[in-house]
Amino acid sequence: MVLCLGMAAAFAIGPAFAGEKGTSPVAATSATSPNDSKATDLARPNANHNLLGELAGTWNYVLKISMGPNKPPIETNGVVVRQPIMGGRYFLADFDVEMLPGNDGKLEKANFKGKSIEGYDNVKQNFISIWIDNASTGPTIFEGNYDPASRTLTYTSETEPKLGQKTKVREVIKVIDDNHYNLDWYEEHGGHEIKTIEITYTRSPAPEL
Incomplete structure (x- = not known):
């Protein structure tokens, strides 16, 4: 289906960062207790994971897809539910999308x-997102960083909709407040x-209740 891979990747990042304005992801630190090893400390969730956790719940979205120059975008909507796993x-x-x-x-x-x-890699000290769907057999893996001043998360990756046809992509998530945020998806074509x-x-x- 047209745009399916771009759609998939755009949804992959999903909700992120409802923390207070100015909250900055923190680097993982070494253990402070003599009974803890550095490896154990790196395995613990920290403030970066708490940022992601702020947006657990159910979200309604409105999606606009560009159909090309001088053409009106196609609009559809749906619901996404996200929840914490692995402690x-x-x-x-x-994600369940009925119309595309x-x-x-x-x-x-x-x-x-x-x-x-979604998660935060304490070793690499960056945010990650892995996406799978029923329109492909390969996962898309994103890495990103958060700017607390603008409450913006920027992810980058490279998709391959056809064998040997790789496309650089960038996704920018802008948090408006605890109940609203926007997502813009960019693709590189012809430089x-x-x-x-x-x-x-x-x-x-x-x-x-």
């Missing part, structure tokens, strides 16, 4: 499903970077 070391996000653009550029039933696992996807996320209100 808060990672965060699993589930087909070969004619019109929305059609897609039955597109994907999962991402030029083009924005192809915009997603706005809104936290789903908790159900009334």
Whole structure:
């Protein structure tokens, strides 16, 4: 399906960083207790994982997909649910997209499903995201860094929609507040970077008891 890989990668990063403005990821430190080894300390979740954990929950999103120059974008929507796993070391996000653009550029039933696992690597000291879906057999792996001043996370990766056809991609996540954030997806074509996807996320209100 057209744009499926770009969509998959854009969803992969998913929600991130609802921490207070100015909160900065911290580097993993060596053990402070004589009974702890440095390896054990590196295996513990820290403030970086807590940043990811701030956005656990259910989110509604509106997705706009660029269809090319001088053409209006295609718009669709959906829901993503993310939750902590492995004792808060990672965060699993589930995506279920019913409608996506087909070969004619019109929305059609897609039955597109994907999962991402997000985390922070204490050894490499960067954020990571791994994406898998029902439209491909290979995972997409992203690495990124967070700017606390602008509350922005930037991920980079390289996709290969066809054998030998690699595309550099960049994803910029801008946190607006604890209940809203935006995502912009860029692809490099012919030496030029083009924005192809915009997603706005809104936290789903908790159900009334």
